[in-house]
Structure formats: structure tokens, C-alpha cells
Amino acid sequence: MELFGSSGYRALVGRDLMDVALQFGFAIGNMVPSALVASDTRTSSPAAKYCVMSGLLASGCRVFDAGMVPTPTLAYNCHGFGAGVMITASHNPPEYNGIKPWNPDGSAFDAHQRHRIELSVARRNAPAASWQEMEHPRRFGDAVERHIERILKDFPERLKVSVVVDAGGGAGSAATPQLLEKLGCRVTALHCSPTGFFPRNPEPTEDSLADLMHAVRAVGADLGLAHDADADRLVAVDETGRLVPGDKLLVLLARELGARTVTTTVDASMVVEESGFQAVRTCVGDAFVSQEMKRGADFGGEPCGAWIFPSISYCPDGVHAAAQVARIAARAKLSSQADSIHSYPMRRGSIRLEKYGMEQVESALERLGPVSLSHVDGVRAGFHDGWVLVRPSGTEPKIRVTAEAKTGDRVNALFDAAVQAIQAAGSRT
Numbered sequence: 001m002e003l004f005g006s007s008g009y010r011a012l013v014g015r016d017l018m019d020v021a022l023q024f025g026f027a028i029g030n031m032v033p034s035a036l037v038a039s040d041t042r043t044s045s046p047a048a049k050y051c052v053m054s055g056l057l058a059s060g061c062r063v064f065d066a067g068m069v070p071t072p073t074l075a076y077n078c079h080g081f082g083a084g085v086m087i088t089a090s091h092n093p094p095e096y097n098g099i100k101p102w103n104p105d106g107s108a109f110d111a112h113q114r115h116r117i118e119l120s121v122a123r124r125n126a127p128a129a130s131w132q133e134m135e136h137p138r139r140f141g142d143a144v145e146r147h148i149e150r151i152l153k154d155f156p157e158r159l160k161v162s163v164v165v166d167a168g169g170g171a172g173s174a175a176t177p178q179l180l181e182k183l184g185c186r187v188t189a190l191h192c193s194p195t196g197f198f199p200r201n202p203e204p205t206e207d208s209l210a211d212l213m214h215a216v217r218a219v220g221a222d223l224g225l226a227h228d229a230d231a232d233r234l235v236a237v238d239e240t241g242r243l244v245p246g247d248k249l250l251v252l253l254a255r256e257l258g259a260r261t262v263t264t265t266v267d268a269s270m271v272v273e274e275s276g277f278q279a280v281r282t283c284v285g286d287a288f289v290s291q292e293m294k295r296g297a298d299f300g301g302e303p304c305g306a307w308i309f310p311s312i313s314y315c316p317d318g319v320h321a322a323a324q325v326a327r328i329a330a331r332a333k334l335s336s337q338a339d340s341i342h343s344y345p346m347r348r349g350s351i352r353l354e355k356y357g358m359e360q361v362e363s364a365l366e367r368l369g370p371v372s373l374s375h376v377d378g379v380r381a382g383f384h385d386g387w388v389l390v391r392p393s394g395t396e397p398k399i400r401v402t403a404e405a406k407t408g409d410r411v412n413a414l415f416d417a418a419v420q421a422i423q424a425a426g427s428r429t
Contacts, residue, residue, distance in 0.1 A: 025055020032082025106313020
């Protein structure tokens with residue numbers, strides 16, 4: 001029984017989700033003596049949280065409830081507990097919810113831990129504690145304040161910038177505006193009412209941020225910042241109302257932190273290496289970035305907006321990232337800094353296939369004459385002037401294709417060649 005995707009467990013809200021949540025609690029409660037639990041703003045989050053808490057308490061685990069807080073806030077406060085459990089479906093639509101378990105250092109559960117949970121949930125055999133060992137849940141009421149105070153230690157200066165914060169009605173609504181105001185920013189709050197009914201798509205993409213772009217221009221702000229529903233992601237809009245591409249924001253943050261080694265995913269732009277950083281590439285998914293960073297890295301993240309600051313925790317921290325981007329914008333116009341970083345044409349797409357052969361795909365890519373082949377996540381063929389990545393989707397019967405090159409014609413040629421290789425491999429299986 002596979003429950004976990006690349007970032008926790010997610011499902012449509014219903015009886016099955018609540019049943020899994022209860023068994024999740026039993027599983028984790030038999031792994032650790034104590035747990036800190038929290039949730040995002042979804043209407044279904046209290047129900048799912050109490051199901052998890054019931055399983056934890058019935059296992060004899062000591063449970064502390066941090067309430068409604070961002071995922072990175074929960075992860076930061078996990079130290080001193082056996083585990084953290086966040087109820088969220090992150091950037092999924094409101095009809096979904098899910099569960100993300102965290103270690104005390106703020107890292108996601110690893111493959112071994114996830115497998116233990118999956119076995120326990122499938123077998124439904126985790127034992128309950130005796131009645132004498134069960135306790136009442138306890139309130140952990142200052143999680144946001146602790147997180148903010150830790151971030152403030154890295155910012156001795158005052159940031160004289162005007163910021164529009166779009167929390168998307170999610171868990172960042174209380175944390176990020178409060179943090180930025182303490183840093184001296186002039187904050188305009190947008191979509192910062194945590195009602196559980198999201199005023200825009202929870203995934204902060206260019207298509208979903210029209211309100212933020214308009215607000216930045218309307219109030220003459222220096223920048224705009226947006227989260228997903230649990231605020232583990234952070235994307236930025238410059239003072240002209242343009243979205244800053246994720247690959248460029250990755251470079252800007254790495255420079256701000258003085259990083260030498262940057263951990264990122266196989267689908268991030270080659271501009272990372274060209275900007276002078278030693279790049280360590282992982283599978284797509286912030287959990288993979290986090291695990292690799294524990295081997296030693298200055299900074300890491302994904303272009304989707306997941307940024308990891310290991311000095312605080314190994315969880316993507318959109319709240320901390322908001323402060324870092326505000327400091328970047330306080331030094332010079334965000335648009336000019338982003339424009340100074342080169343960008344190359346990139347093309348993404350997917351092909352639906354029930355059956356395919358990755359060996360045949362790789363053989364076809366080898367015939368294109370790559371200078372390197374990587375098998376970190378699917379097959380990534382590198383060329384002197386670009387690269388193409390072919391990898392199976394972790395959630396659907398699809399093959400995802402990403403290509404980047406120094407010219408538009410070349411990126412189209414690489415992408416089309418990869419698609420032809422996939423279709424040919426599918427026809428032979």
C-alpha cells in the first residue's frame with residue numbers, strides 16, 4: 001500500500017481520508033513518545049487533525065496541539081518532540097487534504113519511516129496503549145512567535161520596503177505579515193483571511209496571482225510575496241508586477257546567503273551552475289532535496305518555491321524566505337536584480353502512457369549524442385548547449401518531459417526528440 005507521494009500523503013476529503021488519518025496516528029504513536037500536531041486552514045483540517053490525534057493518544061503518545069500554523073512553523077518547533085504531524089494538502093485544491101510527518105530536525109520522514117507507516121496503515125495492527133497510559137492533548141500556543149523570533153535573529157537591520165503579502169487564505173496569513181512588520185516593512189495584506197475557502201488557486205503560479213500583480217502596481221509596492229496553503233512555498237513578484245522565475249529566485253537567494261553549494265532538483269535550470277554555484281541535483285520533490293542537504297549544503301530548494309534554510313530546519317520555509325526576499329529587494333530593485341540573471345528557453349510537457357520502457361527511451365536519447373547521462377530521477381541527457389529530462393510521474397500514468405537549451409529552436413528539437421522516443425518506446429511495450 002503506497003500512501004506517500006513526493007511530499008506526504010494527500011487524498012480527496014471523505015471517509016477514506018479520515019480512516020487513514022486515524023491509522024496514521026496509531027502508526028506514528030507507536031514510533032515516537034511525543035508529537036507536535038498542527039494544521040492549515042482547510043475546512044476539513046480540524047476533522048483530519050482530531051483523527052490523527054485520536055490515534056496518537058490511543059497509542060499512549062503525548063500530544064501537543066499547535067493549532068493552525070504554517071508547515072515550516074510546525075517543523076521548526078519539532079525539536080524536543082519525537083515527531084511533528086502537519087495536516088495539509090499544501091498547494092492542492094480545497095477538496096483535498098493530507099498528512100506530512102516531520103522529524104525533530106525539520107526533515108520529512110525518510111523512506112524507511114514512510115514504509116513503516118504504510119505497513120501499519122495497511123495491516124491496521126498498531127497496538128493501543130492501556131487506559132492508564134492515555135493522556136489528554138496539551139496546547140502548544142506560541143509556535144508562530146517562536147518561529148518568528150528565530151528568523152529575526154538573522155536580521156539585525158530594519159527593512160525599509162513596501163510589500164504586498166498574498167497568503168492565499170492559507171496558514172501564512174498570520175505569520176508572514178507579522179514577521180515582515182517586525183522587520184520594518186510596510187505590509188499590505190491580500191487574501192490573508194484564513195476562512196478555509198481559498199480566494200485563488202492555492203498553488204502560487206503566474207496564472208493564479210493576477211490579484212497580487214495588480215495590487216503591487218496599484219499601491220506602488222517594492223515587491224509582492226505569495227504562499228501556498230501551508231506556506232512552505234514562497235514566490236515573488238517584482239515592483240513592476242512581474243513574477244520572478246523560480247530559477248532566478250533560487251540564484252538570488254543563494255547569493256544572498258553567500259552559498260557555495262546549492263542542492264536543487266534535476267529539472268532546475270542550468271543557470272544555477274552558470275551562476276558559479278556547485279549544484280547537487282536530486283529527484284524532484286522537496287523531501288529529496290532535504291535529505292540530500294543533510295549530507296552538507298549551504299542552501300537548497302526547488303524552482304516551484306520551496307526554499308530550505310538548514311540553519312533553521314530542513315523543511316521548506318516560505319516564511320523565512322519572505323524575509324530573505326524582502327532584504328534582497330531592500331538593496332536594489334527586484335526587477336533589475338532578476339533581469340541581471342541570464343535565462344534560457346525551457347519547455348515542459350507530459351505524455352499519458354499506461355505502459356512504456358525507460359530502457360528504450362534511454363537508448364533513443366543516447367542516439368542524440370549527449371555528453372552526460374544522469375539517472376537521479378528518470379533519465380537526464382546533458383548536451384553542450386542544453387539538456388532534456390524524461391521521468392515518470394509519481395502520481396499519474398504519465399511521462400514528464402522537460403527541456404532547456406540556449407536557443408528556442410534547440411529546446412524544441414530536444415523536447416520533440418524526447419517525445420518521439422517515448423512514443424516509440426510505448427508502442428514497443
